[in-house]
Amino acid sequence: MSVLSVCEWLQSVPWAYGIKHSTWEFPVVESVHSLALSVMLWPAAILDLRLLGLTMQRRSVSQVAAQFLPWVWTGFTVMILTGALLFCSEAVKCYNSPFFRTKVVLLGAAGLNALLFHQTVFKKVAEWDENATTPWRAKLAGASSLIIWIGVVAMGRALAYA
């Protein structure tokens, strides 16, 4: 059983087929997907910018993280759920699209970047929490996250027009 045949089966399932072929379902799910981006992306970017020392320098990094990470997780959950629905409704198109494949790789990279950050430099945040200038690993994590998420959005848009 190939991945492609799974995708073919997936988009033929009645509810998935319904999302793609009804007048309202696809644009509504897509709207929620785009709106959830605001809940996730900007709070994530604020933390990234703090890690780069570009905003909220007077607030400690851990406080900025505590304030904004719940937003990121809330938005991310909605994005994954609505994204899964959109994927199911046009699974074959996604499977064949280099943009979708790149998007999945970038999402993996974003996860890995966040995991590495939390497991390494953020564990010792107490040592540099109040500093406006953060360690280079924190800067690297912030810059990587910003670039990766811009790429994720760009791939999503490219996928829609390909």
Next chain:
Amino acid sequence: MLSESLRPYFEWCGNTWLGTAVRNTTWAFPAIETFHLLALAVLLGTVLIVNLRVFGLGRQYAPAAQLARQFEPWLLASLGVLIASGIPMAFSEPSKCFESVSFPIKMGLIVLGIVSQFTIQRRWVINGDAGGGKAKLAAVLSIVIWTLVGAAGKGIPYV
């Protein structure tokens, strides 16, 4: 929805250098839309962070007025990017915008959003008593208006 008498103006936009350039460049539209979406995330994200704080979310961190002041430059900058990226997209497909119901609704909501930002947001949230009824009204209006702007934008290709 729009009066037929406006059609020539839309057609004029489509024939400008800007409209033709975006139409004739393969990846221009999705590339511009990427920036449009990123800026929307900044604008709507800020609107949510500030205005949900009026309702007590994140009480332990900073008062709503302080958040609103701190984030206003980001809000205005993202609005600038949204307008600057929205114009070439609209110019590239003016007939779609003209036929669409979502487009004029979106434009009306943007005007409403900008007016409310400089009037009731400034007065009641940024400079006001953030726990009061007026601040709450301004907060709800802001969230509803800007969310609908985003949703109406998504609606342009469909209705």
